[in-house]
Amino acid sequence: MSVGLNIVICIKQVPETTEVEFDKETGRLKREGVAAVINPFDEYAIETGLRLREKHGGRVKVISMGPPAAEQALRDAIAMGCDEGILVSDRVFGGADTWATSLTLAKSIQLSGAHDIIICGLKTTDGDTGQTGPEMAEHLGEPCISYVSQIIDVKDRKITLKRSLDDGVETLEAPLPLIITVSKDVGQPRLATLRGRLAAKKAVINTITNKEMGMNPKELGLDGSYTRVTKIFTPEPHAGGEVIEGTPDQLADAIYAKLKETKII
Amino acid sequence: MSKPVNVGDACTGCGVCVSACPFGAITIVGDKAQIGDACRVCGACEPVCPVKAITMKKVEGPQSFSDWRGVLVYAEQREGKVHPVAYELLGRGRELAETLGEPVYAIVIGSGLAKAAEELVKRGADKVLTYDHSSLATYRDDPYSQILTEAVKELKPSIFLIGATSIGRALGPRVAAKLRTGLTADCTSLDIDPEIKVLLQTRPAYGGNIMATIYTQNSRPQMATVRYKVMTEAKIDPAHKGEIVKKSVDPSKLQDRVKILAFEAAKEQVSIVDADIVVSGGKGLGEPKGFDLIQRLATALGGAVGASRPTVDEGWIEYRHQVGLSGRTVRPKLYLACGISGAVQHQAGMKTSDVIIAINKDREAPICRISTLAAVGDLYEVVPRLIEKIKEQKGSGVP
Known part of the structure; x- marks a missing residue:
């Protein structure tokens, strides 16, 4: 294929720290006042997309669903080298669980043109579900390969890649279009370049709202979600115990005694 | 409907x-x-x-789910051997089912499943569905998710639990989306709401800094992936009776868009996620070679080697060893942190371990505050002595 690959990267803006506060009334996150960054796992998805473009040519489109402020995450992705950013944002999208999120993203991707490969991060550092990619694959009717550790090649509308499971590494071949979620093994994400930053500043970020999607609001956001959060609480911290000092022998003895006491050995 | x-x-x-x-x-x-x-x-x-x-048609108002009954457990298997997380799900699943007065089911997909099915009955399943076919020997996303979806549609369980292994967390969302139901990821506790009898699914989010209790509304089954080593395994009861149903495999469901070209088994015997003991090293090791010492201690204890993010970023050790927010979450019986200061991001991946022991030069390091025992000292002096003591004990034959 001479025209190259149409690559779509899904990213999410997350709080920089995970020490977050909750609004006890609504059970929702207080996102204000916390610095927001691209989900660290998604940076590996971006890196994967950029490397694919370097090797095979094409375009890297980055898409994010979130509040209007998530536009910054898209600009940061463009600064890394992505060609185009699309913000999926509408009040009716708010409060979506992974089902409603994946449905909205799938619809937006379809609206924004053809794709050969959709790349997602392994999971987000806030929600930590890893479900949105695979669920999106079902909405789109495409294959999904999770935990991709290395892309070997794309040829004749087929991709070969490796994925890392708990007990080993599989080498797989799949037809395009498809969805993959990538792990950190794909390679260290690049930093933004000066040229990229300039491009990011100038870039026009298109927004998709439900006006463009034309979906029933009942299918979206909180109303369209199958799961509901009923309670949010702070877990008991791991009880701190003793802090001991002494000679190396005494310390080793104390640890050994603790291992015995807790029946670990 | x-x-x-x-x-x-x-x-x-x-x-x-x-x-x-x-x-x-x-x-x-x-x-x-x-x-x-x-x-x-x-x-x-x-x-x-x-x-x-x-x-x-507007779908509104409360729906009746009375035709959805029972607790179904997906029994992940490798080479015909059931993953222990399935026994844990049967343990908790039995308790949930008794609260509801409903049966417990298990489903297993693979090749050569007779023994696995018998074991699942002994572990408390009232009914075991087996989908046994030579081309289902190893996990494949497409056929497994298709078969599972059809099975659930037919069985109509009220609750459907899957172990949150790497396979479970890939399979779960595929099946949930096909079934059009909710899925709660990586739960650490499950309960039945005493009033409305729905499944309360509790899971950590934000790196374990908060816990959220979630329920599934307006759809069934109530699906959750559940973290390994959190629930108590169902004990073997040879007297427990259950029905084993060998389901026929519809050839159209075997189609797989993804072709497997090769499989390379992992070098390590146990991954950090499965290990009962994890010995981790951090920047305090000073150099990549420090992991040799960590490996020796892990070997002496029969555990796996973990690592903090900086050591992985420096290339001292591979990513699969990384514990923490951007690595793996572990919950071993013992987490032994050597030369790890214990930033919030690291704690997110290990703070629910049963026993935490830290060896660190800095008594003010955050890890010391959450450790069962924190030894303030040089790991290069303490660890070799500790290894000796453990070996001495093994050598002496004292149990």
């Missing part, structure tokens, strides 16, 4: 809706439009129909 999108008699089969459907869910069968399973009830077809034959 009738379909949320209906095609009335006025339909002329003109096909306008077919091209309007963003999900490719509409086909013309005979001279009528037919809404297929891919329909997402987005409503795009309704306004385009020139003869107003398409109507959307």
Whole structure:
């Protein structure tokens, strides 16, 4: 294929720290006042997309669903080298669980043109579900390969890649279009370049709202979600115990005694 | 329940809706439009129909789920051997089922499953469904998710639990989306609400800084992936009776768009996620070679080697060893942190370990505050002595 690959990267803006506060009334996150960054796992998805473009040519489109402020995450992705950013944002999208999120993203991707490969991060550092990619694959009717550790090649509308499971590494071949979620093994994400930053500043970020999607609001956001959060609480911290000092022998003895006491050995 | 999108008699089969459907869910069968399973009830077809034959049914109000009964456990297997997380799910699943007065089911997909099925009965399953086929020997996303979806539709369990292994967390969302139901990831506790009898699914989020309790509304089954080593395993009861149903495998469900070219088994005997003991090293090691010492201690204790993010970023050790927010979450019986200061991000991946022991030069390091025992000292002096002591004990034959 001479025209190259149409690559779509899904990213999410997350709080920089995970020490977050909750609004006890609504059970929702207080996102204000916390610095927001691209989900660290998604940076590996971006890196994967950029490397694919370097090797095979094409375009890297980055898409994010979130509040209007998530536009910054898209600009940061463009600064890394992505060609185009699309913000999926509408009040009716708010409060979506992974089902409603994946449905909205799938619809937006379809609206924004053809794709050969959709790349997602392994999971987000806030929600930590890893479900949105695979669920999106079902909405789109495409294959999904999770935990991709290395892309070997794309040829004749087929991709070969490796994925890392708990007990080993599989080498797989799949037809395009498809969805993959990538792990950190794909390679260290690049930093933004000066040229990229300039491009990011100038870039026009298109927004998709439900006006463009034309979906029933009942299918979206909180109303369209199958799961509901009923309670949010702070877990008991791991009880701190003793802090001991002494000679190396005494310390080793104390640890050994603790291992015995807790029946670990 | 009738379909949320209906095609009335006025339909002329003109096909306008077919091209309007963003999900490719509409086909013309005979001279009528037919809404297929891919329909997402987005409503795009309704306004385009020139003869107003398409109507959307509003799905509202409380629904009755009384025909969904029982707790189903997905029993992940490798080479015919059931993953222990399934026994844990059967343990908790039995308790949930008793609260509801409903049965416990297990389902296993693979090849050569006779023994696995018997074991699942002894572990408390009232009914075990087996999908046994030579081409299902190892996990494949497409066929496994298709078979599982069909099985759930037929069985109609109220609750469906899957172990949150790497396979479970890939399979779960595929099946949940096909079934159009909710899925709660990586739960650490499950309960039944005493009043409305729904499954309360509790899971950590934000790196374990908060816990959220979630329930599934307006859809069934109530699906959750559940973290390994959190629930108590069901004990073997040879007297427990259960039915084993060998299901036939529909060849059309075996189709796989993804082809497996090779498999390379992991070098390590145990991954950090499965290990009962994890010995981790951090920047305090000073150099990549420090992991040799960590490995020796891990070997002496029969555990796996973990690592903090900085050591992985420096290339001292591979990513699969990384514990923490951007690595793996572990919950071993013992987490032994050597030269790890214990930033919040690291704690997110290990703070629910049963026993935490830290060896660190800095008594003010955050890890010391959450450790069962924190030894303030040089790991290069303490660890070799500790290894000696452990070996001495083994050598002495004292149990």
